[in-house]
Amino acid sequence: MSSEKITAEVRTEFGKGAARRIRRENKVPAVVYGHGNEPVHLTLPGHETMMAIKHGGANALLELVIDGTAQLALTKQVQVDPVRRVLEHVDFVAVKRGEKVTVDVPVHVVGDAAAETLVVTDTPAIQVEAEATHIPEQFEVDVTGAEAGTQIHASDIALPSGVTLLTDADVLVVNVTAAQTAEAAEAELEAAEAEAGIEKDEPEAAAAEAADSE
Missing domain, CATH: 2.170.120.20 (Ribosomal protein L25, C-terminal domain)
Structure with missing residues (x-):
């Protein structure tokens, strides 16, 4: 698995308001955990990050350049807006080459x-x-x-x-x-209806009842 390089900005503003401002600029709030260090809060370019995660799959590996220093980061949790389908937040775990995960x-x-x-x-x-x-x-x-x-x-x-x-x-x-046959599916449905106490009118009875009501 190859890593894609993305330049990140260290984030100093937090909270919902700050996150909304970041997203309005087509960027993504993110955080990197791991190796016993304090979490590092970042802002990433939105489109570039989304494409890197799509390309990398469920366990996308990114090379985040933070203040000129490269850090390998494994994607752990991705939040996506259910309507606009854009990234809302990404959690990463810091990893090293040769490290088992x-x-x-x-x-x-x-x-x-x-x-x-x-x-x-x-x-x-x-x-x-x-x-x-x-x-x-x-x-x-x-x-x-x-x-x-x-x-x-x-x-x-x-x-x-x-x-x-x-x-x-x-x-x-x-x-x-x-594969279940149509007959088996119908029999299973009838058994479930019988167990639930649902009674179905026979076609002739239903027709006679309709004629009597006219």
């Missing part, structure tokens, strides 16, 4: 399983330990041709050299099951 890496399912099957992702991300500059962006799980009953556990996922699995090896990640 614990991260959750997304699982991406590829390929088409056998006909009349349903592919369910039970665990959307698995936790691993990796060197800060070599964090996988995602793990691909290929289900091409997989038959119903196929189960892929955390231990089945191939990890790059230097990456250690921390999630329990027996955790179910992807499950391939038989």
Whole structure:
């Protein structure tokens, strides 16, 4: 994983009012934690930061230049405006080259399983330990041709050299099951309605009742 360099400004104003002013200038308030140091509050360029995080994925690694000094920072939490879809705040953790970090890496399912099957992702991300500059962006799980009953556990996922699995090896990640037929779905619905005490009128009874009311 390569890091993208972004020049940051040290932030001295805090609170909601200051954050709003920063965002009006198309910038993003951020904070960097880690290595036993006091949190460093920063202002980052909005568009440049968003593109770097999009490119880096769930565990984007940025090289923040703070007062002329470069600091590697791993993205930990990103707040996005739900309407305008712009960054509102970013939390980073300071890291060093060669340092091992614990991260959750997304699982991406590829390929088409056998006909009349349903592919369910039970665990959307698995936790691993990796060197800060070599964090996988995602793990691909290929289900091409997989038959119903196929189960892929955390231990089945191939990890790059230097990456250690921390999630329990027996955790179910992807499950391939038989697709439910229309008849089975209807029977399940009827059973649920019966259990809830919902009674459905028979077509002939409903038609007769309608005719009587005319």
